[in-house]
Amino acid sequence: MSKKTLIVVGNGMVGHHFLEQFTASPAAADYQILVFGEEPLVAYDRVHLSEYFAQATHADLALGTLEWYAEQGIDLHLDEQVTSIDRDSRKVITPKGSYRYDQLVLATGSYPFVPPIPGNDQEHCLVYRTLADLDQIRASANGGKTGVVVGGGLLGLEAANALKSLGVQAHVVEFAPRLMPVQLDADGGALLRSKIESLGVQVHTEKATTEIVAGEEARLRMNFSDGSHLETDLIVFSAGIRPQDTLARNCGLTIGERGGIVVNDQCATSDGAVYAIGECALWDNKIFGLVAPGYTMARTLSAVLNGDSSAAFAGADMSTKLKLLGVDVGSIGDAHGQTPGCRNIRFNDEASGIYRRLVISEDGKAVLGAILVGDNGPYDTLLQYALNGITLPDSPEVLILPESQGGAPALGPDALPDTASICSCHNVTKGDICCAIDAGATDLGAVKSATKASTGCGGCTALLKNVVDCELEKRGMEVSKDLCEHFPYTRQELFHLIKVNGIRTFRSLLRQHGVGHGGCDICKPAVASILASCWNEHILATDHVPLQDTNDTFMANMQKNGTYSIVPRVPGGEITPDKLIVLGEVAKKYDLYTKITGGQRIDLFGATLSELPLIWEELIAAGFETGHAYGKSLRTVKSCVGSTWCRYGVQDSVGMAIFLENRYKGLRSPHKLKMGVSGCTRECAEAQSKDIGVIATDKGWNLYVCGNGGMRPRHADLFATDLSDEELISAIDRVLMFYVRTADRLQRTSVWLENLEGGLDYLKQVVLEDSLGMGAELEQHMADIVGTYQCEWKTAVEDPEKRKRFREFVNAPEQKDPVQQWTQERDQRRPLLETETA
């Protein structure tokens, strides 16, 4: 039997997905497949288009490769636009020839709608759809200062992001009264607007453009119906999409009133031999402008062509979760609350910029829809409630309240039914994932390649990992938490092995419990930190030297040109004039760039390796100690001036800060530790952004734990109130030592607490109620560490062996590093930049 011919017109995301599905199915053997794409490039990911400007290339965004098409035996015709279809003779015609088909699939997608504004066809008026469009935008932005996106929907904001990343001042002009009118309500739209404007994108709503003319100060001028105008160097139209149905229209297929190729549940058009899928298809009078429904159509069609009579497209969930210009936006189901009798719950925190709206059924039992702006944290949970009809808890508001205000933690993967959709792009259910695991996929990567879950938009990555981990554990399988290829243990387990067996060197740990004979840059510093937490030996002792990160090895912070910065300890930020003068004199002598740090200390930059011990000799002579700015250890205890001077202070915050800093200095921990002590509730020391925060009350001290600043700031949680000095120290001893013993490598206290089973309440039980009966042991361990403190630098400068390490070139003491070149800026020395040395 000769093969039938299947022709696919369009090589976009949906067309490609159909081919992936179909070529893997039994019917593929019966067909010769031809594919026509009008673009010169193989199908690529349009969802992540704006990444093309950031750093991605076509290869990064490509969904398939030419090799893949060749392997599947697909005859791929790129850069060859189908110009007409002759349904009578079943042929598609291109400028290069005509091709006969038995079955025809139209996956022609959509085109950007350009509003009929006079002047919209001049140079620098562009659209945002293909990589070629992006190249044009880039060319146009080059030499332009401002750019306008017409359309404040999802794609419009993506386009604004693209303009912003090209360095032009971006404006968004929207006809509706708010941004993303389809997905968001007035409050959500307003919050999104303020967030986007604070990122430097100007938003203009309720603007109807009447004409585009030549500009006076920029290339173009847009005149609006309200008499105002805006000058710009380029315009990107992103005012929605229209189905690309020209071919279908011209060959007489049934077309919807407002466009779109009419299809039935089997994706067949009015001609039984012709199918349509994706954004060009009109099903139940609806166009689906998202990738997930298109993929569902593609899978349906593949099943139909395999003779599956039950295959039917039944509409699709249009929920979306995205990051627009860095702002989380989520919209689920009936976001606008249009279901009769539905109830709304709103949470609006203007201070932290979070808006959440939950739409629930009249009986309060089901989630109908939701809107999220500012933080998509609850999205996965809410979507699972909505899609799977999971019954809501009695007080559904906990689903959208932040955890600190009594909100519920995310729905555990265990609570999901097997039918729960985990990945909507590839329609992967929890049941599919379980099947894949049972069939031998025993880690996340294997599950991903077996099910394709999380390989579409990627929005379900975190959820997928939770489900996979949970299911693996249920099956008694080890979820790999190995430190690295040399130690099949977690940091916590290694800590236990070292402590219980009294192991004092990396070598003996590796010999007894490790694999191989070398270790690596992951396990060596981690083990060095555990050894220091347990035994507190000098980090430059012979056995420990090769384990340390370079900053620990040389007890200073390496900067980009290979020189170091030095931060002496200034406990509590209190420093005498004499000591300040010494810092100034030393900095002057060695020509060190001097800057005040965020932790109330002074950072001296630009010391060479061989200068470090010389500088420290002088600092130690003046009474300074190492500040551990290089270590995973206590950095600084920030304080406000407190009751000694301040008319509002109620306790001596400086005194307490100095005490805490001197107590915990030198403690090696899984990650750096910062503390703060404020003398009153005004919180001038910002203690709530620290790992350990202490705030004075008129009765004593309130203790806050596990906050941090940095990339993902977290407010510390209130742990205990009105503590005496002794109670405070005992609680901090226990919290810190419990953290040191149980946290993962490089895990800050915030993440540690979030991952601690039982969370804050559990930590309170362990520390305040001594539920594990180990309080005394934790305090004794801390007392040992405190009792064995030594200033690492003092010990190092006094030991000729240790000083040998601080030679730039061991055979040439006078040789300067030729890479280190300097210039002056604002009266201080700084490294010459690469661009300045050329």
Place this chain on the structure above:
Amino acid sequence: MKPRTQWQAVCTVDDLVPDSGIAVWTEDGPVAIFYLPYHLPALFAISHTDPFSGSNVLARGITGYLKGQPVVASPLYKEHFNLRTGVCLEDENVKVKTYPVLLDGDLIRLEVPVASATKTPNAAVQAA
């Protein structure tokens, strides 16, 4: 034709640090020498210059073994370099220069090109 070379004495065994690196200055610029006592051979010499930052820091990285190969991790941006071949594990197109090294009594000797007038210190970085 192979350029003329010499075996330059650069330091003694006392200068070495087990499981770690030191830097020496040679006719060919800065070179990092690593001593891995549990490995045979135990000595490795590669350019001291980190090709990603251009700074002379590789001797100060952490040594280790990845997939059985001796490596050093750059202390700046943490890329790994194979101590045998100089090839970067994260980007095979990047390679640092390697030098033959031997123990001669108490002396460590490196085989380096005989200095020519045009040599700059950066010539120790070598494109793949």
